[in-house]
Amino acid sequence: MPEVNESLYQHFQKVFEQHYNALCNYALSFTKDPATSEDIVQEVFIRIWEKKKEMIHAETIRFYLFTAVRNNCLTQLQKEKKSATVALDENSVPEETTGVAENNENTKDYKKHLRLAMAQLPPKCREVFLLSRLSQQSYKEIADSLDISVKTVENQIGKALKIIRAYVKDQKVLILAIAILINLLTG
Amino acid sequence: MELNENIMQLIIRSLNREASAEEHAELEAWINESAANRQEYEVYRKLWEDSATMIADYDFDTTAAWNEVQKKIQHTPAEVISIRRGTLYSFRKMAVAAAILIFILAGAYYIFFSGPTSEWETMAANDSNKRIALPDGSIVLLRKGSSLSYANDYGNKDRRIRLAGEGYFQVEPNPQKPFRISTSHALVEVLGTSFLVRSDETSDQVVVNTGRVKFAELNDTSVNVILTKGQKAALTHSKFARDTVLNNNYLAWESETLTFHNTPLRQAVEDISSYYQVPIQLTDEVAQKADSITLKAEFRKQTIDQVMDEIQLMTGLKITKENGNFTISE
Structure with a gap:
């Protein structure tokens, strides 16, 4: 039945296109190297096609992909004898973005602060938050993937949002204060 | 504004579309309480959405990557699934199979029960695991390929068993009549408990599920260990581990x-090797970190190849198969 198989292949491509970028960004948070991240993610897809075709249509494919990428990244890190901390500081993520255009200074500031705020999160908290936002999975799936309870996932997400919220708020106040100060000095 | 934990929980559930109808109503009510509440909720919703695009900040070239992957996978579009034909034929095949099975069972019966063994009754699990009820109500689950004998005077003074292979025992409590299992090297003595005995040419293993078990060397029972619930030991060349x-x-x-x-x-790897009865080697590099890599999985009625594929996929380690033996490497 060629057409059945063809559609499996097409579906595989769809899954690939849908998740590739998020998976690579997820891998990047561990490896901090775009090329290594791409290698790991592609390898996971190749192995699914070669060994686990039945996964392609499974509801759990997203869970499977993110979990496999995480495990492979941790293995890779162990190989390189680096500690497996999830980092999203400014140095780790290359600056240029081809995504949403940063059309004005305000958005740029806001984005910068958001990024800095995320870098301030405690490691476990950051890991949970990052996986949640990248994979868009349910809290249950995240809990299973990281082997923690759903309660812990919710707590860590709440904690992350509160920290980011506070940070962004502080920065706004700070900028405003600086702006007034500059105004006073030059005015 | 410092949100209380309950409202925070409602917000994060609603953001991930996981709030129940009641939770939604509760959150809605809170939002409508004040303009400040509404604004606070909007701030969180915005952070939630923005953080997603912010984290997936680096733009990977999906199209180029797909072309890469496409080159590497062997895409064979026309795999044909063959359909078995001829029910009559397979029925005949089944009849033959049944006859063979009866023959084997009869053979086993002849060998084990009509021999000159007047002192020991022997039972073997030839083709599948076997559940054996002993005269006192104790139960033995005997692993396929193993055999068990019990004395004709079983239960008179004591309860004596001989085991070759592997069995799980649920022993009826009876402090007056100790339950004793001998293998070629070991003597295992209990009063009433459930535990596993595994015996091969070089070593014996006992795993205790409940109760207390005395695990001794056959020829010198002063060499022994006492095991309780949740403990196990292996006896190899007169040494216990x-x-x-x-x-x-x-x-x-x-x-x-x-x-x-x-x-x-x-x-x-130890568990998989023991279950599938297949040797699995770890290379030195893998062995060094084999305690730090952990697995989370459940395999139900899967083949060893499926299990190994899964482990390869989940750990990123390389698994090769040669002459039925597996090697795990980096």
């Missing part, structure tokens, strides 16, 4: 299920 039982995989041959819950790779 004790350990704790981490999971129920020692009974996988009965449950047909292997369960790993953050199990260190070393333990997992």
Whole structure:
């Protein structure tokens, strides 16, 4: 039945296109190297096609992909004898973005602060938050993937949002204060 | 504004579309309480959405990557699934199979029950695991390929068993009549408990599920260990090695299920090797870190190849198969 198989292949491509970028960004948070991240993610897809075709249509494919990428990244890190901390500081993520255009200074500031705020999160908290936002999975799936309870996932997400919220708020106040100060000095 | 934990929980559930109808109503009510509340909720919703695009900040070239992957995978579009034909034929085949089975069983009966053994009754699990009820109501689950004998005077003074292979015992409590299992090297003595005995040419293993078990060397019972619930020991060349039982995989041959819950790779490999009765090697590099890699999985009635594929996929380690032996490497 060629057409059945063809559609499996097409579906595989769809899954690939849908998740590739998020998976690579997820891998990047561990490896901090775009090329290594791409290698790991592609390898996971190749192995699914070669060994686990039945996964392609499974509801759990997203869970499977993110979990496999995480495990492979941790293995890779162990190989390189680096500690497996999830980092999203400014140095780790290359600056240029081809995504949403940063059309004005305000958005740029806001984005910068958001990024800095995320870098301030405690490691476990950051890991949970990052996986949640990248994979868009349910809290249950995240809990299973990281082997923690759903309660812990919710707590860590709440904690992350509160920290980011506070940070962004502080920065706004700070900028405003600086702006007034500059105004006073030059005015 | 410092949000209380309850409202925070409602918000994060609603953001991930996981709030129940009641939770939604509760959150809605809170939002409508004040403009400040509404604004606070909007701030969180915006942070939630923005953080997603912010984290997936680096733009990977999906199209180029797909072309790469496409080159590497062997895409064969026309795999044909063959359909078996001829029900009559297979019925005949089944009849032949049944006849052979009866023959084997009869043969086994002849060998084990009509021999000159007047002192011992022997039972063997030739083709599948076997559940054996002993005269006193104790139960033995005998693993396929193993055999068990019990004395004709079983239960008179004591309860004596001989075991070759592997069995799980649920012993009826009776302090007056000790339950004794001898293997070629070991003597295992209990009063009433459930535990596993595994015996081969070089070593014996006992895993205790409940109760207390005395595990001794056959020729010198002063060389022994006492094991209690959750403990196991192996006897190899008159030396005991004790350990704790981490999971129920020692009974996988009965449950047909292997369960790993953050199990260190070393333990997992031991369990898999023992269940499938296949040697699995770790290279030195892998062996060094085999305790730090953990697995989380459940395998129910899967083939060894499926299990190994899964482990390869989940750990990123390389698994090769040669002459039925597996090697795990980096």
